[in-house]
Amino acid sequence: MRKLVVFNHVSLDGFFVDSHAEMRWAHSNDPEWNEFVAGNAKGGGVLVFGRVTYEMMASYWPSPMAAQNSPTVAKHMNELQKIVFSRTMDKVSWSNTQILKGDMVTEVRRLKEESGLGMVIMGSGTIVSQLAQHGLIDEFQIVLTPNVIGSGRTLFEGVKEKLRLKLKSSRTFKNGNVFLCYEPAIG
Numbered sequence: 001m002r003k004l005v006v007f008n009h010v011s012l013d014g015f016f017v018d019s020h021a022e023m024r025w026a027h028s029n030d031p032e033w034n035e036f037v038a039g040n041a042k043g044g045g046v047l048v049f050g051r052v053t054y055e056m057m058a059s060y061w062p063s064p065m066a067a068q069n070s071p072t073v074a075k076h077m078n079e080l081q082k083i084v085f086s087r088t089m090d091k092v093s094w095s096n097t098q099i100l101k102g103d104m105v106t107e108v109r110r111l112k113e114e115s116g117l118g119m120v121i122m123g124s125g126t127i128v129s130q131l132a133q134h135g136l137i138d139e140f141q142i143v144l145t146p147n148v149i150g151s152g153r154t155l156f157e158g159v160k161e162k163l164r165l166k167l168k169s170s171r172t173f174k175n176g177n178v179f180l181c182y183e184p185a186i187g
Contacts, residue, residue: 002111003118004048006128007040007141008155015152016125021052023123025147030175038072044080046111046119051086053123058094083111083119085127105134112136129158139183140165146176 008016009026017023028034049057057077060066066074082097085104092099100107108131111119121128121137131137142155156163165182172178 002114002116003138004108004112004121004131004136005045005118005139005141006121006132006137006155007143008121008123008125008128009143009145010155011145011147011149011152013148013150014154015149016123016155018149018152021153023056025149026143026145028145028175028177030173030177033173033175033177034070036171036173036179038070044076045117047077047080047082048108048119048121048124048127049082049084050124050127051084051089054082054084054086054089054092054094054097056123058092058097062094081117104130105136108136125153125155125157129156132156132163133159133161135184137184139168139181142180142182144178144180 009023010016011025018025047057061074061077066077078095080096082094083100084092084097085100085107087101089099104127121131128137132140164185166185167180168183169181170179
């Protein structure tokens with residue numbers, strides 16, 4: 001069975017995107033952090049997005065700017081298999097991308113039952129909250145960043161029932177980021 005992981009940044013005041021749906025506030029040019037992110041990108045797997053996050057990522061990672069700013073991460077982001085959930089998209093521009101238009105919960109259950117590499121959701125808060133409610137996320141990798149952005153969207157916006165998680169691991173970085181890894185608590 002494939003594992004489904006979430007990897008997202010969250011501001012100190014609890015938002016994963018600001019009021020303009022931007023995540024630029026989460027970026028840090030710190031050697032220790034950059035090494036960690038590059039190592040994560042090498043891990044492989046299948047990237048999972050909603051349409052909005054996909055369009056944002058597809059506009060950046062294949063660009064010359066991404067190759068210059070983060071060559072290792074850009075290389076791996078472009079090579080990895082990608083899935084985008086969208087009922088409105090008919091074509092994609094980013095290499096190795098497949099559009100899924102069916103019921104997301106049903107599709108993710110099917111994908112998890114297949115053999116193969118794990119899957120990672122980046123951004124895509126609506127997808128995170130929906131799949132979390134159905135118990136389909138195996139691990140939440142949350143990067144708490146030392147920023148207060150004032151307003152935006154929370155990662156679990158729309159979750160109706162309490163999600164109980166337990167801390168699996170953590171790591172503090174010199175730039176102030178704190179990596180927190182949670183898994184669903186049983187019982």
